[in-house]
Amino acid sequence: MDYGMAIGIGGCVSDTSLLRLIPKVDVLLSSPALDDVCSRFPYEQVREYARDYLEVLRKNVLTGKMASVPSVDEIAADILDGLDLGENYSLRRVINATGIVLHTNLGRAPLGEEVSRHVAEVAAGYSNLEYDLADGNRGSRYSHVERLLCKLSGAESAMVVNNNASAVLLVLDTLCRNKKVAISRGELVEIGGSFRVPDIMERGGAELLEVGTTNKTHPYDYERALGQGAEALLKVHASNFVMKGFTESVSAGDLAKMAHQHGAIAIFDAGSATLFPSELLGIPEAVDVRAAIRDGVDLACFSGDKLLGSAQAGIILGRKGLVDRLKRNPLSRALRIDKLSLAALEGTLQLCLTPKEAISRVPTLRMLAMSREDCADRAKLLLDAISSEGQGVDARLQDVEDEAGGGSLPGVTLPGCAVSLGAGDLGARGLERRLRQSAVPIVSRVHDGRVLLSARTIAEDEISLIASAVILAMTESPGNGWQGGGGYVTSQRGHINSQQ
């Protein structure tokens, strides 16, 4: 990089003599101060990280954000902190303070303790993924969850694939290729990204028969399609929007009855579903997929990492003959589920055998089930932690409306509670950015010029970490190149992000 040029272009006033105080990466790495770091982490990893670090340091000096250069010892400490915190990784843990439980951009469902432990164990060693320990022969990866899924849902058979989009594709490709499939015009939806139901039906080779209208679809609309030779009726749950007013749709159960009268099958993409009565969660709007199976739907599929609260997976339940055909489709090999997701799924499903246990141990369910009072209690703990660490900080409790998110319960708001922070000169956007650049990044919301930290999605053991990060972010002066987080590596790297 040509610093002279950079200064010229940027037009920033900076002290170029400071630049000379920044060590070269090889000089830094050969300094005894880094012996400790180099003995703990692979050399190339330290080198890459140190190079990034020095690069940001240079940028900050050039843009006048930094008035002095840290000593080699300080740099060594920062690098050690940074590597300890996993800052060398691109994919990292963050704290979700948005109050959106299944945040699609933040990895949807977090796993609970016992499930994470099971995943770690399977990950770290060999496993009987496709090995039958009883007879010493090849086994099936589906066997680890199939029995559990059948028991929990009442379905005859089950299989799992990579995600629910894969599940829908596999079902259509196997059962609907070159066949007429009827779907309500109100359900030709886009789920997110580029997953659009009509497109995926085309990919699956199905001939689309649109029935009904956007707002109303009646049983006779499907009857007509069946009369025109539809061999499957597809129902897609409206996961990410609500229709209000003059609307009508046909239930999965009624769809199944009509289909069966004409020798057709009924398929239900439930999107996000639970495997126990949704009232237990306090959210009656949630789809209880058991009901669809009980009412005769031939195949139902849903995501593993939405309301089920497990890993990314597509769960398919239904009649044995149909599921067997899915398993035989060569496409299933391309869409197959990974062993780590399978371990997470088995762990979560075992908890679901006792719904009460599931609600207390599956983080997604626990957070969804939190009452406003539970949220207020947690927010109060955070407020107290912040107030005790920093005097005179502008922080108070505020009622908020949280969401399930992740295309799960559109239109359902969950009354919650947040710690609301006034950011002063820094501005709410500035504070929000600094929190995002903390040692463990905190993702928050800005509302009415204040930063909101919603208690629902914050774990109790994250409270003191958040309090320290908040104090650090609020008390450093705004003009100064911000030195926050566990050291200042974090904020340095944050500056890279915010500049690019």
Ligand SMILES: *Cc1c(COP(=O)(O)O)cnc(C)c1O
């Ligand atoms: C979320 C969703 C999908 C996609 O599921 P993924 O597990 O994200 O692949 C498909 N259909 C519906 C109705 C959904 O809500």
